[in-house]
Amino acid sequence: MSKITNSNLGKRLLAVFLVIAFVFTAIIVRLAYLQIIASKNITNRAISQWTRDLPMQATRGNITDRNGVVVADTKTAYTVYVRPNSMTDVKAVAGAIASAIGKDYDYIYNKINKKGVSEITVAKKLSKEQMMAISSQNFNGVYFAEESVRYFPYGDFMSQILGFTNVDGVGQFGVEKYYDKYLKGVDGQILTQTDLVGKELPDNITGYLPSIDGMTVSLTVDFNIQSFAEKIVKDAVTDFSAKGANCIVMNPKTGEILAMAQAPTFDLNNIPRDNLDALYSMAKNSMISNVYEPGSTFKILTTAIGLEENTYPDSHRFYCNGSRIVDGKRIKCWRSIGHGSQTFAEGVCNSCNCVFMDIATKVGTTTMYSYLRKFGINEKTGVDLVGEGKGIMLNESIVKNVDLARIGFGQAVAVTPIGLCSAVSSCINGGNKITPYILNNITDSNFGVVQGNTPMVGGRVISKSTSDKVKEMLYGVVENGSGKYAYIPGYKIGGKTGTAQKYENGVIARGKYVSSFLGFMSYGNDDYLCLMTVDEPVGYVYYGSLVAGPYVGELFANIINYKGYKPQYSENDLKVLGKITPMPNLMDMSVEEAIKVLENLGIPYEVEGEGDKVIGQIPAPKADVRYNTVALVRIGS
Amino acid sequence: MIKSKEINFKLIFCVMILCCFGLVMQYSASSYNALKETGDSLFYVKKQLIAFAVGIVALVCATKVNTEFYKKIKWYLLVVSIVLLAIIFIPVLGVEKYGARRWLNLGFFTVQPSEFSKFGLMFFLSGYIHDHKLDKIRNLIIPLLATAIICVLIMLEPNMSITMLVGLSVLIMLICGGIKGRYLLTLALPVLVLVVILIFAEPYRVKRILAFINPWENSRDEGFQLIQSFYALSGGGVFGVGLFNSRQKYTFLPFAESDFIFSIIGEELGFVGAVLLIMLFIYVVFLGVKIAINAKNVYSSLLAVGITSVIACQTLLNVAVVTGSIPPTGLPLPFISNGGSSLVVFMYAIGVLVRIGKESNNTHLLYARHKMK
Known part of the structure; x- marks a missing residue:
């Protein structure tokens, strides 16, 4: 089968x-x-398609002065965006946005009147008021997003120190850059579960990784002193039509920077990003990055070297006939008729170039250079700011006597302002090397102070006795010499003026100067050192003593006032000032009576107006007047 | 006398479990998409419920029909199978979706004739092979010709996967029908050549095979679906993310409620759930094999083999595709995937299996008694 x-x-x-x-x-x-x-392994690949993450911007840390005054803050800003498909009245929306942010209606209308785009960002950084003006009209298809943006409460204040960030919030200049990693914080994330096209799931569990706010950076800068410095640099530029001016105030014992001001400057809230060249030149901190030929302020260093090396006995007298011949070349003193015979201290007071030529050439290149290196002239100070430059010294092997003589009075050498401040600090602080710094501490809102800062006082540059002698000589310069415009009776102020010719393309530029004044003041344990430089003051007056000196005087006067330092008059001061007496009340007196009272008290006076009766007086009754104060008496009928 | 009411309730019970489980999984896999597209999260499930009801009626009816009836009408069944596949190409009646013409428009709903035809061919073959022994080469001509016509028509839709399914099922039929080994070998070679030619004739098939070889390289286009299936299965791990908790069903995995429902099952119920489901299918196939072995005569036996092979091959092909074991082709998972015509036809086929079992119980007992004498 x-x-x-x-x-x-x-x-x-x-x-x-x-x-x-x-x-x-x-x-x-x-x-x-x-x-x-x-x-x-495979699931790890899948996770990224299951979620969309929205970055949550961390709030940038504040920057404060040494006393907690917030100089760089953040505020909430709003971004307005539209979804064209959901907008019902494009014209009304365009009108509302245009009027709220002050832009052209047509511009906004053209920007938002687009089809086929899911979302259009219309404007960023709106204030709360601007946002409210739009949102209160309840338009369809108009949305807002919140972000925190940098805000500088004082605008064009400390601009070069603080610096700024780029549009993505990354520090680009100044403290914003140097301490960026502390300020920026850690961005958070919102993880949303979505479908393939990014639509949020019906009952999605949102993962929330909170952002960590940036830390607060506290600077050694004192808000008030900074304000004084800001004022004088602006005034200097205005008064002398100068190209620029800058001013550093620091503590010469510790290196703490108390103020750093520069003019011209710019508003940090409205950074001129359109003109990058101009922005760069204004944003650059000239006090740490520019080098210039210091001129006579450099003589402080030569003085210290001369004293430390005992170049000449105390009894030595220098003779100045207006010039020295070195290596067959005539080098002029600034006073062409000469200073005659003078002691070292008098020479310093007179800022006599010949004295410093003598010292420098006698000390010799090797010793001179070894000191200048100890002062750190040829290197960066190490200040915690971005873009520091270093001074320039001629190569030691090619330095001839003629060069050495000029270095002695601050030519043929270039320094940064901060480098000069650092070097001079060593001369007057007892002889120690210091490193300028601007960070006070860094605080985290959760962990408190995470990084403090202590003065870095390095090795000895000159002996304490030399330092004390230099200080005394510089007090003399302010009391009797070229620095007298910075003098404030009752206070210990020392300093040195400087006027340097500018070079352009290796040739002396006629009529272009850098006028500077380096002053210092001590009161109890407080020490201040201030270097003010004015770049290319216009006009007949260009001497440092006349240009920069008075501003430094004004700055110190403001500090005295702010700190409430009491004057301690020397006998000489009292002679000049006379005694203090309360101003008598002259009101309603007859002219004769009033004059009699003032003459009895020995107060000089001026009378203004016509009439037989006193109708006004300056100073006011009971105010402290000195015998040399001129009282103003206004009379009328 | 004989107990004539021996109904194989084990088989019916298993199929009911599969269908109900399928409805639950379809709801899970489709509710998000259904709500998004139609506004009714139960859209797919409601359609399937109707088909399920029709299927139950079909199953019951099938158990009432004497299997000898199919033998009598085997030529009509073949002709109807061919005609149904042919009329798809009449513009008004055929419906084109996803670039293929597979559906027949019956006014208020559409059916896939290939679902009917694949069983129609099995019914014809079991009758024909019963009448004509396969040990003669000329007796192979009609079965092969019938298979070829059906396959060509399905290929024209085009639908490679059902063609493959039909080919595999016919192969099993021929083996069980007693085809000689050397005939099988002489047949296999030209068929293989043909398959290769057909693959390379269509660029999209080549792309799919490339995507199958390295899906990660083409994760954006050709490999996308396969990778999404991997994400689902791998996401499930051993015990799954829990019923209704699939992530991949949120528009990531295309055809999650139909051809790729096994991936969602693997994701929600894990390796354990997926293996249990496969076991249940193997058990259903085993019951089918048992019915075939115990069938009252060779015809019934071959009919049971045909039905069981379709169920077994389709399940295998579907699971092989979603696990990336063979290049992707669109084939629903029997009883589980969304698709009305498929469900109704499969349930009718189960009804026929039950009927064969019921008929055999009588003869088997008779046969046993006969032996005892």
């Missing part, structure tokens, strides 16, 4: 079934691979 049998079919069927069961088993093995062995 050739017909297939049931059992034959059964055998073949069982074989087929076994094959099918085998293939199923193979697939189960494959499943085990996918679901167990490779599960983690």
